[in-house]
Amino acid sequence: AQKVTQAQTEISVVEKEDVTLDCVYETRDTTYYLFWYKQPPSGELVFLIRRNSFDEQNEISGRYSWNFQKSTSSFNFTITASQVVDSAVYFCALSGGPLRSNDYKLSFGAGTTVTVRA
Amino acid sequence: DAGVIQSPRHEVTEMGQEVTLRCKPISGHNSLFWYRQTMMRGLELLIYFNNNVPIDDSGMPEDRFSAKMPNASFSTLKIQPSEPRDSAVYFCASSRRGTGPSGPQHFGDGTRLSIL
Numbered sequence: 001a002q003k004v005t006q007a008q009t010e011i012s013v014v015e016k017e018d019v020t021l022d023c024v025y026e027t028r029d030t031t032y033y034l035f036w037y038k039q040p041p042s043g044e045l046v047f048l049i050r051r052n053s054f055d056e057q058n059e060i061s062g063r064y065s066w067n068f069q070k071s072t073s074s075f076n077f078t079i080t081a082s083q084v085v086d087s088a089v090y091f092c093a094l095s096g097g098p099l100r101s102n103d104y105k106l107s108f109g110a111g112t113t114v115t116v117r118a
Numbered sequence: 119d120a121g122v123i124q125s126p127r128h129e130v131t132e133m134g135q136e137v138t139l140r141c142k143p144i145s146g147h148n149s150l151f152w153y154r155q156t157m158m159r160g161l162e163l164l165i166y167f168n169n170n171v172p173i174d175d176s177g178m179p180e181d182r183f184s185a186k187m188p189n190a191s192f193s194t195l196k197i198q199p200s201e202p203r204d205s206a207v208y209f210c211a212s213s214r215r216g217t218g219p220s221g222p223q224h225f226g227d228g229t230r231l232s233i234l
Contacts, residue, residue: 035222045209045225091161098219104149105174106223108161 002027004094006109013082014117021077021112023092029053031097034068034075035106040088051075053097082116089113120144122226124210130232136198139229142191143212151223152185152195153209161209167193168215200233207231 003026013019025034036048049059051068059066063083067076079086092109096102123142131137143150152164166174170187178185182201187193197204207228214221 033222037225042227043207043230044227045211047222047224050222103220104151104166104168104213104215104223105163106161110160 002029002032002094002105002107004092004107004109006092006112008112009110010113010115012115012117015083016081017116019079019082019086019114019116021079021090021092021114023075023077023109025073025075025092025094027094029096029100029102031100033095033097033103035093035095036066036075036077037091037093037108038088039091039111040085045091048077079114082114084116084118087114087116122210122212122224124208124226124229126229127227128230128232130234131200132234133201134199135233136196137200137204137231137233139195139208139210139231141193141195141210141226143193143210144224145191147212147214147221147224148190149213149215149220149223150187150193151211151213152193153211153225155207155209155228156205164195164208202233205231205233 005024032053034051038046056068063080065078089111091111093106095106125140148169150167155161164177165185167187185195207230209225209228211223211225213223
């Protein structure tokens with residue numbers, strides 16, 4: 001069975017502060033994908049990143065960065081110099097890896113609500 | 119490029135009525151997914167189509183729910199009869215799946231359904 005835990009329910013920061021969202025996962029698969037999605041107050045789900053379990057390199061995209069550590073089964077997400085527009089619910093998710101029969105099945109965490117105050 | 123398009127954005131109807139939710143996947147995507155989001159259960163996969171064929175419908179709650187994909191550019195999720203506990207946000211997502219690894223799922227804006 002696959003499980004994703006986002007222990008932080010809510011995080012509130014002041015603009016320009018950095019915020020790190022924790023994600024811990026459990027899986028018996030030897031290959032898997034990890035994801036982050038953003039759900040702003042308008043309600044849509046926006047894909048942010050997909051990571052293959054073979055690739056443990058950290059990734060940076062603008063103010064967003066992701067830290068994947070297989071040893072601790074974690075895939076944490078940091079927003080640097082947060083802005084009000086970053087206010088949203090952020091979901092971490094897990095699926096089977098490339099070419100696995102369950103690579104379509106996303107298991108979502110409960111989400112972390114981030115509020116950035118001006 | 120157009121994303122996944124869902125309609126309606128909001129639906130309010132009375133218990134017992136038939137509800138039909140619609141989805142147009144991203145052009146070129148051959149996998150389509152229906153999800154339901156509630157406060158209690160979070161995001162749940164209801165059904166997964168690949169090349170218009172239902173592959174996994176294990177998440178469909180009960181016989182009142184049905185989904186179809188008559189062609190590559192259109193899918194419906196129908197609830198008949200609807201009940202108050204069906205109130206939720208329903209998302210459609212699509213991805214590309216070929217002989218290689220499948221692409222990530224891209225979601226529509228969702229349909230907020232309220233059953234009175």
